[in-house]
Amino acid sequence: MTTTATPARTAAGADAAPARRARMSTRRREGGACAVLMTPFLVLLTIVFLIPVGTAVWLSFFSDDQPGLGFGPESTVFVGLRSYAAVLTDPTFLGGLGLVAVYCLIYIPLMVIAALALALLLDSGVVRLRASAQLALYLPHAVPGIIAAIIWLYLYTPGISPVVDLLAKGDITIDFLGVNTVLPSIVNIALWSNLGYNMVIFYAALQAVPREVIEASVVDGAGWLRTALQIKTPLVRSAVVMVALFTLIWALQLFTEPMLLSQSTPMINSRFTPSMYIYDAAFTRNNYSLAAAASVILLCCTIALSYGVTRFTTRSREEADR
Amino acid sequence: MSARSTILRPRMLSRAAVNTIVGIAVLYTLLPVLWLLLAASKDRDALFSSNILDLSNFSFGQNLSDLLAMDGGLYGRWYVNSLLYAVVGAALSALISVACGYAFDKYRFRHKEKVFGLVLAAVMVPQTVLALPLYLMASKVGAVDTFWAVFIPVLFNPFGVYLGRIFSEGYVPREVLEAARVDGAGELATYLKVSLRMLGPGLVTVFLFQLTAIWNNFFLPMVMLSDQHLYPLSLGLYQWNSSASVSPEYYPVVVMGSLLAVLPLIAAFVLLQRFWRSGLTAGAVK
Numbered sequence: 035m036t037t038t039a040t041p042a043r044t045a046a047g048a049d050a051a052p053a054r055r056a057r058m059s060t061r062r063r064e065g066g067a068c069a070v071l072m073t074p075f076l077v078l079l080t081i082v083f084l085i086p087v088g089t090a091v092w093l094s095f096f097s098d099d100q101p102g103l104g105f106g107p108e109s110t111v112f113v114g115l116r117s118y119a120a121v122l123t124d125p126t127f128l129g130g131l132g133l134v135a136v137y138c139l140i141y142i143p144l145m146v147i148a149a150l151a152l153a154l155l156l157d158s159g160v161v162r163l164r165a166s167a168q169l170a171l172y173l174p175h176a177v178p179g180i181i182a183a184i185i186w187l188y189l190y191t192p193g194i195s196p197v198v199d200l201l202a203k204g205d206i207t208i209d210f211l212g213v214n215t216v217l218p219s220i221v222n223i224a225l226w227s228n229l230g231y232n233m234v235i236f237y238a239a240l241q242a243v244p245r246e247v248i249e250a251s252v253v254d255g256a257g258w259l260r261t262a263l264q265i266k267t268p269l270v271r272s273a274v275v276m277v278a279l280f281t282l283i284w285a286l287q288l289f290t291e292p293m294l295l296s297q298s299t300p301m302i303n304s305r306f307t308p309s310m311y312i313y314d315a316a317f318t319r320n321n322y323s324l325a326a327a328a329s330v331i332l333l334c335c336t337i338a339l340s341y342g343v344t345r346f347t348t349r350s351r352e353e354a355d356r
Numbered sequence: 357m358s359a360r361s362t363i364l365r366p367r368m369l370s371r372a373a374v375n376t377i378v379g380i381a382v383l384y385t386l387l388p389v390l391w392l393l394l395a396a397s398k399d400r401d402a403l404f405s406s407n408i409l410d411l412s413n414f415s416f417g418q419n420l421s422d423l424l425a426m427d428g429g430l431y432g433r434w435y436v437n438s439l440l441y442a443v444v445g446a447a448l449s450a451l452i453s454v455a456c457g458y459a460f461d462k463y464r465f466r467h468k469e470k471v472f473g474l475v476l477a478a479v480m481v482p483q484t485v486l487a488l489p490l491y492l493m494a495s496k497v498g499a500v501d502t503f504w505a506v507f508i509p510v511l512f513n514p515f516g517v518y519l520g521r522i523f524s525e526g527y528v529p530r531e532v533l534e535a536a537r538v539d540g541a542g543e544l545a546t547y548l549k550v551s552l553r554m555l556g557p558g559l560v561t562v563f564l565f566q567l568t569a570i571w572n573n574f575f576l577p578m579v580m581l582s583d584q585h586l587y588p589l590s591l592g593l594y595q596w597n598s599s600a601s602v603s604p605e606y607y608p609v610v611v612m613g614s615l616l617a618v619l620p621l622i623a624a625f626v627l628l629q630r631f632w633r634s635g636l637t638a639g640a641v642k
Contacts, residue, residue, distance in 0.1 A: 067543030068463040075456035075517060082512040083478050086489035093489070152381055160371045161378050170382045173389060176621035178572045180590040181614045184597055185388050188395070188611070194403060196391065230385055258370065287482040290574050297598045309484040309575075316488045317579065329485040340480050 457520020
């Protein structure tokens with residue numbers, strides 16, 4: 035705590051002394067209250083975040099050297115960047131990283147454009163039953179990821195799925211869990227789960243756009259589409275950035291959906307995505323340093339890409355302002 | 357007359373087009389949930405016949421009793437576990453996060469913005485990165501495969517602190533605190549009696565966010581738990597689904613179990629509807 039009493043006041047004479055003391059004790063009380071309010075969270079921050087991140091970094095530089103035949107005490111030795119080299123030269127890890135990159139390139143633009151388009155349509159005022167439509171679109175967000183994956187798995191499975199059945203009647207046969215279709219199938223599950231949620235975020239941001247701005251553009255003769263694309267969309271840019279950022283962070287962690295689908299298709303192996311690679315390395319192969327190195331690499335990718343997204347958007351904003 | 361109709365017709369057309377697009381999107385989000393509802397009322401043979409609208413072999417009650425009896429009533433156990441993890445966890449987490457966000461907003465201390473930056477950074481860190489170290493820490497203190505191994509990590513919600521700070525800025529005017537100080541009320545008493553009441557809607561929003569997150573939680577329980585009696589619904593259904601490929605009697609049970617597992621969140625959202633909207637807005641506008 036810093037005291038910020040000004041010299042003029044301290045020199046004001048004897049009367050100021052009790053007031054100062056009172057102020058000091060207020061400050062102390064404030065400090066105490068502040069500490070009480072923050073401590074529970076800061077303890078959690080330390081136990082659940084700081085120590086684990088530190089441990090992951092530490093583990094990635096050390097390795098348990100198994101003595102011959104598995105007898106005798108294990109010793110932990112410093113291995114430097116060996117684990118990182120092992121991860122980065124492992125084709126299964128690089129394959130997973132590449133897969134998630136492709137997943138992001140398909141999923142994020144699709145999600146942002148679809149959610150924004152729906153929000154703009156709802157905001158145009160011509161949609162009937164707007165509140166019910168919003169609630170219906172939001173509904174999948176109340177369905178846990180694993181259950182969304184179960185529902186869609188069954189809808190992809192021939193014999194159970196009415197969709198596959200219907201397509202078969204029209205002489206179309208699609209294997210939704212085939213080599214080339216399994217990734218789009220996963221994109222579909224994620225899109226279904228989060229479309230309405232992101233739409234509501236955009237819709238809320240659009241509602242905050244001042245009505246005068248919209249009216250002015252209509253008076254200027256701008257049509258509905260031009261108003262939506264050239265007036266409204268730039269004004270909700272911060273919401274677009276936030277949605278893109280959170281979608282990216284979640285997309286990089288891709289785990290639940292492929293994990294569940296892997297029970298039913300050989301197209302998804304146990305190291306299909308980086309998160310699955312980490313799980314496999316840590317809990318199937320018990321190679322903690324390898325898992326930790328992969329975790330740190332995934333973390334660095336997340337930080338770099340998030341930084342890139344925010345950086346890119348602030349720069350384009352500055353250019354737009356110029 | 358003719359001039360008026362040419363102006364109106366394109367508008368009518370686009371109106372119809374807009375409603376059609378939104379209608380298709382609504383069907384896309386609703387139909388899978390509807391399928392789940394219908395499939396839950398099928399016996400196993402009907403489930404595999406794909407003819408979902410044929411209601412002749414209605415066995416909703418049978419499936420329900422099968423579900424509750426399966427593996428010695430494990431499902432009921434999972435349901436209670438999920439409710440404990442999610443409802444108690446989210447409530448406690450919301451109180452902790454909002455209190456911290458409030459302190460960030462109302463008090464001054466050294467390196468405040470740096471600490472807050474750390475909190476924001478924590479939002480970005482993937483769960484999968486923290487899971488292995490958390491598992492090792494839990495095994496060191498003998499907490500692996502206990503209730504606490506899952507319960508304590510889910511209390512941590514840095515995004516809730518961020519929201520708490522925004523809500524505190526918006527809902528609790530400084531004048532109110534000054535007035536309470538002049539009246540000689542203690543800081544904590546003011547927080548509990550005055551500020552917390554004003555933060556109520558924000559608290560509910562943070563609670564809803566965390567409730568959804570914990571109900572969805574899958575990776576952490578999978579890492580921490582091996583005792584089936586401690587499983588939350590997500591992990592239990594995952595396991596039953598993997599058994600289903602070997603023993604198909606699990607299929608109707610997984611479908612019925614999924615349907616019931618969806619209900620609490622839908623109920624929470626419908627009951628607390630007006631809160632989540634304000635929370636989403638606060639996050640998006642900033």
